[in-house]
Each structure stands twice: as structure tokens, then as C-alpha cells.
Amino acid sequence: MILEERCYTLSPQNVRPFLSFYENEGLPMLLKHLGDLKGFFTTETGELNQVVHLWGFADLADREQRRAQLWSDPMWLAYADKVLPLILRMQTRLLRPTAFSPMR
Incomplete structure (x- = not known):
């Protein structure tokens, strides 16, 4: 398993x-295509106005296939056109759990 950590920085407004x-438009499509939402958070300390979400995938090939399906969905493309202008910066990290990690 791998985890994808996505962090979006937005302006306060x-x-x-x-x-x-x-919540109302993007999440249903993401759950359909990506499936395994591990968590969704906002920052309270450190750099503010960030949203962080974690997604689980079987492996890199699973992630690549699922994200390709997402980006071929016309409804997702319309949604992305609406929300991408709200995002100032996007960061993505792929995380591999250790042998002793409770999340594997």
C-alpha cells in the first residue's frame, strides 16, 4: 500500500x-474513482489556510490507473475548472508505510 498526501494552500477567503x-461536488467523484479516502483535514497551526487529504492505493500502478480514470471524467474536468483557480499551491507526497506502521 502507498498513501498519497495532498496539501492545497488557499487564500483565506x-x-x-x-x-x-x-464536499458537495468533488468528493463523490473522487470516491468513485480513487476510492480509499483515509482522511481530510484543515490546518490549525503552522501554515494556515491549507487542506490536507490522504488517499490509499494498492501500489503506484493502482494510483496511476485511478487518477487517469478521474482525469478522463468530463464531470471531474468541469469541477476542476471551478476549483483550481481557488488553489494557490498544490503539494503531493507519496508515502510508503514501514513494516511496523499501524496503517498498511
């Missing part, structure tokens, strides 16, 4: 609209 769009 865009956090609420982004979360609303995400």
Missing part, C-alpha cells in the same frame, strides 16, 4: 468555498 465545492 477561498477556504470555505473550496471546502463546500469539494
Whole structure:
């Protein structure tokens, strides 16, 4: 298993609209295509106005296939056109659990 950690930095006035769009429009499509949402968070300390989400995948090939399906969905493309302008910066990290990690 691998985890994908995505962190989006938004301007303060865009956090609420982004979360609303995400919950009501984006999340159903993401669950359909990506499937395994491990968690979704907002930052309370450190750099503020960030949303962080974690997705689980069987391996890199599984991630690549699922994300390709997502980006071939016309509804996702329309959603992305709406929310991408709200995001100032996007960061992605792929994480591999250790042998002793409780999440594997």
C-alpha cells in the first residue's frame, strides 16, 4: 500500500468555498474513482489556510490507473475548472508505510 498526501494552500477567503465545492461536488467523484479516502483535514497551526487529504492505493500502478480514470471524467474536468483557480499551491507526497506502521 502507498498513501498519497495532498496539501492545497488557499487564500483565506477561498477556504470555505473550496471546502463546500469539494464536499458537495468533488468528493463523490473522487470516491468513485480513487476510492480509499483515509482522511481530510484543515490546518490549525503552522501554515494556515491549507487542506490536507490522504488517499490509499494498492501500489503506484493502482494510483496511476485511478487518477487517469478521474482525469478522463468530463464531470471531474468541469469541477476542476471551478476549483483550481481557488488553489494557490498544490503539494503531493507519496508515502510508503514501514513494516511496523499501524496503517498498511
